[in-house]
Amino acid sequence: MAYWLLKSEPDVYSFSRLEKEGRTMWEGVRNYQARNNMRAMQPGDLAFFYHSNIGKEIVGVCRIDSEAYADPTADKGDWSVVDVVPVKPLQVPVSLKTIKSDPALADMALVKNSRLSVSPVTEEEFFNILRLGATHI
DNA sequence: GCCAACGTTGGC
DNA sequence: GCCAACGTTGGC
Numbered sequence: 001m002a003y004w005l006l007k008s009e010p011d012v013y014s015f016s017r018l019e020k021e022g023r024t025m026w027e028g029v030r031n032y033q034a035r036n037n038m039r040a041m042q043p044g045d046l047a048f049f050y051h052s053n054i055g056k057e058i059v060g061v062c063r064i065d066s067e068a069y070a071d072p073t074a075d076k077g078d079w080s081v082v083d084v085v086p087v088k089p090l091q092v093p094v095s096l097k098t099i100k101s102d103p104a105l106a107d108m109a110l111v112k113n114s115r116l117s118v119s120p121v122t123e124e125e126f127f128n129i130l131r132l133g134a135t136h137i
Numbered sequence: 138g139c140c141a142a143c144g145t146t147g148g149c
Numbered sequence: 150g151c152c153a154a155c156g157t158t159g160g161c
Binding site: 031032033113114115116 | 142143144
Binding site: 007009031052053056096114115116117 | 157158159160
């Protein structure tokens, strides 16, 4: 079981929309590191859903529901997607500010490599954030 | 809206 | 293979 973090601008695709739709294909990733992270995902892995630009906070937990497969929206290049389903929103969103100010979380890829849209999360980080979010899975 | 950080492209 | 130029992301 691995843990991840997925970024999306909420005015492009928000967590509440994922909850409403029940499932989405995580399309459009055009960065090799992010793509390789998706290729390392397994069905059942859990991921945080982070709202970039607007909110700048982790708002929910979702589950990876497929292995990586070819991105049908890519007209050229070797890109991948995974299917994602919602698990539950965080009772308390965990802001980037909170994460940066917490020594246990300040090494997260979210902080260290702010441009990476699909990043790994350690088990320790995952449960720390759940605790800050007052949420149990 | 600005700009720093980062990744990619292309000329040499 | 290096590096300057450019484009994009995302925090501020």
